Amino acid sequence: MKYISTRGQSPALSFSEILLGGLAPDGGLYLPESYPQFNDADLSAMREMNYRDLGFAILSRLIDDIPIADLKAIIDKTYRADIYGFTRKGQIAEDITPILKLEDNLYLLSLSNGPTLAFKDMAMQLLGNLFEYVLAKKNETTNILGATSGDTGSAAEYAMRGKKGVRVFMLSPHKKMSRFQTAQMFSLQDDNIFNIAVNGVFDECQDIVKAVSNDAGFKAKYKIGAVNSINWGRIVAQVVYYFKGYFAVTNSNHQKVSFAVPSGNFGNVCAGHIARMMGLPIDKLIVATNENDVLDEFFKTGVYRPRGSANTYHTSSPSMDISKASNFERFVFDLVGKDAAKVRELWGSVDQGGAFDIKELMPKVREFGFVSGSSNHAHRMQTIRDTKAKYDVVIDTHTADGLKVALEYFDKATPMVVLETALPAKFEDAIKEALGETPERPASLIGIENLPQKFTVMEAEVTAIKDFIVKHI
């Protein structure tokens, strides 16, 4: 299996060759040159598999340059009940992504039972093990540089901590993350994890990362890498739980299932699209946004109009606060029939700060099952309260956006699976606002705010950050 760029001007590469990189050299995103297909007989065989075997059945069709015994071992080591250990009443940790029934045909798929309580662990934990393996094979090292306002940084650090050949330099805005998120990251004492608290806001952290990455000489010399949401390894890992969720709520491959996905960078729902392209019988893929509704606008009108970061709202579902959806290009590539020249033309205007209108393709968008909706703070609060009152289940703000929009499309006859992208414990203040009570916290994280913290406070200066990196590698 080779991987090609959505812009069509980069050489086709193998999985291990694209794993450690970000964008393709032509500025595009990598996709497999064709999607592996699972037929009815395959689906029936997969239906009975546990998460690890299912993961192997899917990933081994997309990753063909890691010996299968090694790939199996990596997957088995990643998806263990002791890593995805948090469960609600009646759920089994061994299921890794247990399903929670709210009412007939309405379900939550628990994706946030991993170490940092957000769905990003599902992919990032696999990435950590794949990175360590591939780097050892190539006898290389990498220094991951990132900026975070919370979820991504902690998921990356918990995935990469203690991994040979990997260091993580994570910038975060000093004193601007929640106490819990700060404690999660800063309490890590591993030698390969460097938390840099920048005197500034998140956008300044991100600008520094961009500036460092744009210095090609520095990047090559100090082996600067990234684990951002466009990484193909992350997308591919997320495909697995769509299959798992589908099997959990059906008993025949003739049934179709809809998925509602709280979305920001379009990474999670892109994996759902890919699952569908591989033959999973998906009815609708429901893209749920918050007030940052770039994607909702596209799926309603066919106009994609990214907003500048100055026009990004800070909301109570902060992990969906984006001004452009970095994985969206992968979907559009399929939408335009893999016409790379067309993608180049469309992103030619986007990369200049513009927009594009492809409303003539809306019938095809619907054929692919896509619909959308958006949510705001009042909706979130109401959905959290309703869910608690009706089902005695506490959900987080992002999942509430997903459920709110899911209910707009729920017909009671087609199973609807809402992806739970974070646990409520991660967003205590918002839950307190909605319910007047503190959400349950997994036992292992009680008192995390009192642990010793390791971090360095720095000014928002590119040279100083570069010096710090050089000094610590």
Ligand SMILES: *Cc1c(COP(=O)(O)O)cnc(C)c1O
């Ligand atoms: C990252 C994140 C999202 C958005 O996922 P995308 O793949 O960027 O669309 C939604 N909810 C939570 C809790 C997240 O951390």
